[in-house]
Amino acid sequence: MRLTGKTAIITGGANGIGLAACQRFAEEGANVVMADFDELAGKQSEADFARKGLKATFIQVDVAERNSVKQLVDQTLERYGRIDILINNAGITKDATLVKMDPLDFQRVLDVNLTGVFNCTQAVVPHMLANGYGKIINTSSVSGIYGNFGQTNYAAAKAAIVGMTKTWAKEFGRKGIHVNAVAPGFTATAMVDKMPEKVLDQMKNSTSLQRLGQPRDIANVYLFLASEESDYVHGHVLHVDGGIMM
Template structure:
């Protein structure tokens, strides 16, 4: 068990990559907090894992709200008395070409994908500092490294996440906290699977490994960075993209 008795908060944990991460972490002995805005899916997943005898807790949260995040963290500490791991996985897209992107869609993506990472980390770090231990993993994207057509807002947030990751690694390394990021490529989520088959085939064709990533591929990267196997890694951006950009 690589995460035995570790307490992990996984934001956006009710669906997609976050859901896969919850299952992976639970199977490795972690006590998982599913932190998500989607209350129906979160409660359903909580019950599913509890039926398997797993130690899991769902807490509804809007990561874009500092008050909501602080309440979530307070509930985790009241229940578990510690937080070992924070996975800043929650994120949304509101894609459009620059000339058609609305201010509302630009702001909402920044609020969730960027401010949400800031809010969660700021709320959790003081507790980690007091214990001299912590693992923080932020979700970036290949779009944040290389850019992507129609994703001005999304790419901007994911690039900023890289900057925050490296900054926090420098700020908190001496406090016993590792801060890293994962940059997924094209991954088989519900959103991607709804795309036309022709589009999916094109996406596969430009990936060196000639396939889309599975949600488990990203979850396993989270697991590595959350485990003691990565104890001497910090400030790193781990690309899990099948070699899409080499």
């Protein structure tokens, strides 16, 4: 198994892509910390994993709150003694066109999707530095690469994640810490399922593969970047989008 003995924190781990990642990492032998704000979903998912013979520990966290992130890191270290992998996957949307966007919604998306990545990484990196090893995978989006209608806040946060990823790659590569990002395309999660059928069809038609991604498609890429198989991949933004045609 590719991650035996490794400890991974996966934010946004109770739903969608994060949940699929928790399952893949558990299948590959990792000590999985399922970090999420959604306590009900987290506890239910933790129990579901146990019934499948998979191990994952749910820890509630608000990535936008530094004290909450500190508690996440402290509890992880208390339980497992080290942190080898951080998947900054947590994210929210509050979509509207620019003229209709509430400034509070703009700020909240940045707080979770961007500041949350900063908070989690800043809290975890000192422990990775002490061990001389770490894998950090940040979740950007095709919206951060190409922009997307009605997503000023979301696209801004996801574009900034690309810049942070490349900056951290320069800072930490020589110290044994790999930093990469994944830019998922349109993926069949609860967030996307709420969209009208016409919009979903447009999403499918915008990809060369003519389908939405599945959470496991993204989780498999997280797994590759977290494993030794990607040890010479660094400072990269890997598009997982079905060949999107903007």
